[in-house]
Amino acid sequence: MSKRDCLVANDWICGEYVRSRSQELIDATVEHVAITASSVAIGVAVALPLALLARRWRFLAAPILGVTTVLYSIPSLAMFSLLLPFFGLSASLVVTGLVLYSLTILVRNILAGLQAVPDEAREAAKGMGYGPLRLLWEVELPLALPALLAGVRITTVSTVALTTVGAIVDYGGLGTLILDGLDTQFKAQVLTASALCVALAIAADLLLLALQRLLTPWTRAHRIRPGRFARKAGAANSVAKVAEPV
Amino acid sequence: MAGAATAVVALTAGLTACGGDSLEDDKGSDGGGKGKVVVGSARFTEQKVLAELYAGVLRDAGYDASVKTVQNREVYEPELKKGSIDVAPEYAATLTEFLNLKKNGADAKPVASSDLDATYGQLTKLADGRGLKALPAGEAVDQNAFAVTEDYAEEHKLKTLSDLGKSGEKVRIAAGDECETRPFCAPGLKKKYGIDVSGIDPKGVGTTQSKQAVKNGTDQLVLTTTTDATLKNFGLVILEDDKKLQNADNILPVVNEKSAGDKKIAAALAKVTKTLTTDDLIELNRKVDAEREKEADVAKEYLESKGLIKK
Numbered sequence: 001m002s003k004r005d006c007l008v009a010n011d012w013i014c015g016e017y018v019r020s021r022s023q024e025l026i027d028a029t030v031e032h033v034a035i036t037a038s039s040v041a042i043g044v045a046v047a048l049p050l051a052l053l054a055r056r057w058r059f060l061a062a063p064i065l066g067v068t069t070v071l072y073s074i075p076s077l078a079m080f081s082l083l084l085p086f087f088g089l090s091a092s093l094v095v096t097g098l099v100l101y102s103l104t105i106l107v108r109n110i111l112a113g114l115q116a117v118p119d120e121a122r123e124a125a126k127g128m129g130y131g132p133l134r135l136l137w138e139v140e141l142p143l144a145l146p147a148l149l150a151g152v153r154i155t156t157v158s159t160v161a162l163t164t165v166g167a168i169v170d171y172g173g174l175g176t177l178i179l180d181g182l183d184t185q186f187k188a189q190v191l192t193a194s195a196l197c198v199a200l201a202i203a204a205d206l207l208l209l210a211l212q213r214l215l216t217p218w219t220r221a222h223r224i225r226p227g228r229f230a231r232k233a234g235a236a237n238s239v240a241k242v243a244e245p246v
Numbered sequence: 247m248a249g250a251a252t253a254v255v256a257l258t259a260g261l262t263a264c265g266g267d268s269l270e271d272d273k274g275s276d277g278g279g280k281g282k283v284v285v286g287s288a289r290f291t292e293q294k295v296l297a298e299l300y301a302g303v304l305r306d307a308g309y310d311a312s313v314k315t316v317q318n319r320e321v322y323e324p325e326l327k328k329g330s331i332d333v334a335p336e337y338a339a340t341l342t343e344f345l346n347l348k349k350n351g352a353d354a355k356p357v358a359s360s361d362l363d364a365t366y367g368q369l370t371k372l373a374d375g376r377g378l379k380a381l382p383a384g385e386a387v388d389q390n391a392f393a394v395t396e397d398y399a400e401e402h403k404l405k406t407l408s409d410l411g412k413s414g415e416k417v418r419i420a421a422g423d424e425c426e427t428r429p430f431c432a433p434g435l436k437k438k439y440g441i442d443v444s445g446i447d448p449k450g451v452g453t454t455q456s457k458q459a460v461k462n463g464t465d466q467l468v469l470t471t472t473t474d475a476t477l478k479n480f481g482l483v484i485l486e487d488d489k490k491l492q493n494a495d496n497i498l499p500v501v502n503e504k505s506a507g508d509k510k511i512a513a514a515l516a517k518v519t520k521t522l523t524t525d526d527l528i529e530l531n532r533k534v535d536a537e538r539e540k541e542a543d544v545a546k547e548y549l550e551s552k553g554l555i556k557k
Contacts, residue, residue, distance in 0.1 A: 007538035017538075084321065088330050089314060167289075168317035176315070184291055184535055 007188065014188035021189075024177065029196055031091075032173025035166065036159045036204070039095050043102030043155060044148075050103065051110035052136075064107060072104040076165040084169070094166035101162060102155040109151025113144030146219055149212040153205055160201040174200075280308040283506060286322040286331035287315050291541070292388060292473060295530045296335035298545030299518045300499060304333070306555035307514040313542075319344060327376050332506035333515070338383050339365050339493030341500065345372040360490035366498075373500065381512055383498035384519035386527050388473045390430055390451075390492050392419075393482040395460060406488040410467075411439035420456035421469035423448045431469060434491045457482060472524055475532035497522065517554050 006014035018025065050068075054061040074082075079097045087093035117140045125139045141148075164175025172179065174193040181189030213220050283304050287297035297313045304311035314331060316322045323344070325331040339358035342365055346354050349372060357368040366383055373380045392407060399405070402413045410417070425431035425446045435441040449456040452470035457480040460468040470477065472484065499515040501507060526548065533544045549555045 008536065010538075021540075081321075085324075088328065089316060089321075089325055169321065170314050170316050179289065180315075183289055186538065188538075 010185065010187050012187045012191045014192075017188035018192060025192065025196065028174045028177050028193065029200070031171070032160070032163055032175075032197070032200060035091060035094055035098070035163050035171065035173055036156065036200075039098035039159050039163075040102060040152060040156050042095065043099045043106050043159075044152060046099060047103050047106035047110055047151075050107050051114060054107070054111055055114050061111070065104075065111075068104040068107050071100045076101075076162055077168065080165060080168055089169045089171075091166075091171045093169055094163065094171045097166075098159050098162055102159060105155050105158075106148075106151045109147050109154075110144065113147025114140055116147065117143045142216075146212065146216050149208065149215070153208045153212070156204045156208060157201045160197065160204060164197065280510075281310065283309045283311045283332045283511065284330065285311060285313045286326055286334040287313060288318045288322065289315055291534045292527065292531050293335055294541045295527075295534060295545055296497060296518075298541045299522070299549060300333055300335060300515055301542075302545050302549045302555055303514040303517050304511065306549075307510055309511070309514075326378060326500065326502055329377075329502045329505035331502070333499055333501045333511070336380070336498055336500045337388060337495040338362060338369055338380075338498055339389070339495045341380070342369040342372060343493075345369070345376065349375065358493050360487075360492055360494055362494035362496055365494045377503050379501050379503045379507055381499045381501065381515055382519065383494075383496035384522055385496070386522040386524050387494070387496045388471055388524075388527065389487075389495040391470055391472045391474075391484045391487065392435075393457075393460070393468050393470055393474075393477055393484045394466060395463075396481050396483050398466060399483050399485070404485055406486040407435070407439045407441065407491070408488050410485060411435075411441045414442065415466070416442045416444040417466040418445045418447055418464070419443060419467045419469060420447045420449045420459045420465040422451045425469060430492055438489050438491050473527045473531055475528050475535060497527075518549075521552050521554060 006016055007020075050064050054064045076097065079100070080093065083093050083097055087096060121139055121143065122135065125135050130139065163173050164178055166172035167175040167179040170176065174197045177189055177193035178197070180186070181193065283301075285297045285301045285304070287293045294313070294315055297315070301311040301313050314322075316325075319341075322331055322334060326334050342358040343356060346357050346368070357372075358365045362383060366380065369380045394404060394410075402410070402415060404410050404413065419425055419432060419435075421431060423446070425448075427433065432443050432446060436443055447456070447459055447465045449459055449465075452468070452474055454476075456465070456468050457470070457476070459465045460482060461480045468482065470482075470484075477484065498519065499512075501511060501515075530544050530548060533539045534541055546555075550557050
């Protein structure tokens with residue numbers, strides 16, 4: 001009985017809680033990561049063509065940005081309830097909601113990144129005989145990568161937080177535990193699940209930061225040794241700047 | 247640079263694949279054979295425990311039963327109708343009114359009452375129209391109840407609400423604002439029991455503050471529920487609703503007629519319905535909310551102790 005004491009006393013920090021519910025905590029964390037990862041991945045896959053459309057046809061830019069922003073302003077509880085009739089109680093319901101939320105940041109960032117590709121780089125590639133697809137793939141996207149990844153980082157952190165709302169349909173990862181804990185005033189559960197949620201967000205952000213550095217070594221080289229790489233990084237430099245204010 | 251882009255694409259694809267697979271959830275529900283059965287519940291202890299009890303007996307009967315906990319009835323009832331949830335523990339009068347309002351609009355005349363048989367009759371009719379089947383209700387009931395301190399009850403020799411009416415004591419009720427107008431609360435207490443209600447202290451239904459107020463003597467009567475497990479901690483006792491003011495919120499299983507209309511399912515669920523008492527439910531709630539045991543463990547322990555499932 002003494003082992004259960006901190007559970008009965010309802011302490012904020014309770015080792016016995018972590019021990020007795022380790023499986024639940026692991027399951028919830030795995031679900032949380034899976035929902036967040038698939039939402040962001042699908043979000044990027046949807047945002048990229050939207051950004052390309054908005055760039056190709058200027059008249060589409062305003063409606064695309066407008067609609068994604070309006071989507072962003074829908075309260076999450078309402079969003080999930082609105083999607084319920086279409087998806088039923090499923091993880092795809094939560095993922096769809098999160099994808100819709102991710103679009104506004106992702107589309108804007110990708111578009112900003114693409115627009116910041118210097119005309120010279122584009123012209124040079126065309127001059128070398130690059131077709132539009134190869135131009136996009138080998139010149140524009142890599143140059144837009146810092147802005148794109150900055151968007152992915154913001155989106156990921158906000159998605160980790162928003163995933164918790166999925167608890168209303170039983171697919172909220174750690175959010176399910178947080179909400180349950182709040183309802184029954186289970187302090188250890190609320191604190192443990194919340195702390196895990198924050199840790200997830202930080203870990204994801206650091207991971208993406210590492211990925212960003214790995215994929216765009218030129219921006220980093222430029223920052224560390226401004227003199228030597230100045231000319232080489234000239235093109236990328238302007239793109240990196242776009243990423244900062246977002 | 248092409249390498250970098252390829253890496254991003256590969257990663258994206260990887261994430262999609264990993265997410266897609268593990269999230270794919272198979273909720274085929276063929277209630278015809280011994281298949282999967284999803285028991286739905288809202289997010290509060292008692293209904294979750296009940297859902298685990300149902301899942302327990304269904305598993306014992308050979309079904310692959312799982313529990314799905316969602317926000318509230320507004321979320322799970324449509325799923326129950328569709329059949330993506332097959333079974334749900336319900337409260338007779340509350341569900342009757344829920345379906346009544348859904349069918350007849352917000353101004354519908356109440357059809358649930360304190361008479362369980364009449365309420366069940368209405369419920370069966372309303373449920374039928376939605377492809378649902380309400381199975382018979384049991385003795386366990388979670389309905390509104392009024393409690394006083396043990397000392398107060400002893401001093402005025404109170405066992406029932408009628409006793410309180412006869413005592414002529416002035417009482418202030420710790421409850422929600424709405425107690426002023428709801429027929430089951432202040433108006434009903436005055437009319438049916440002749441209780442002299444001097445005022446309402448809007449501290450909420452069954453909240454800690456409300457119970458504390460009665461314990462301190464600020465208020466005399468607290469509105470709570472029959473399955474409130476914390477009453478003892480405050481030294482409170484429930485006065486019996488001897489003239490049946492409260493609606494018959496007896497607990498019963500509701501199933502989707504198509505996906506879980508099977509007789510074997512009904513028989514398994516009936517075992518819980520017939521065995522469970524209000525006191526059992528209080529104890530189960532207490533184990534979860536006070537001792538922080540898991541709903542599933544508490545339910546399993548109970549079913550085993552009553553011999554409803556094989557150990």
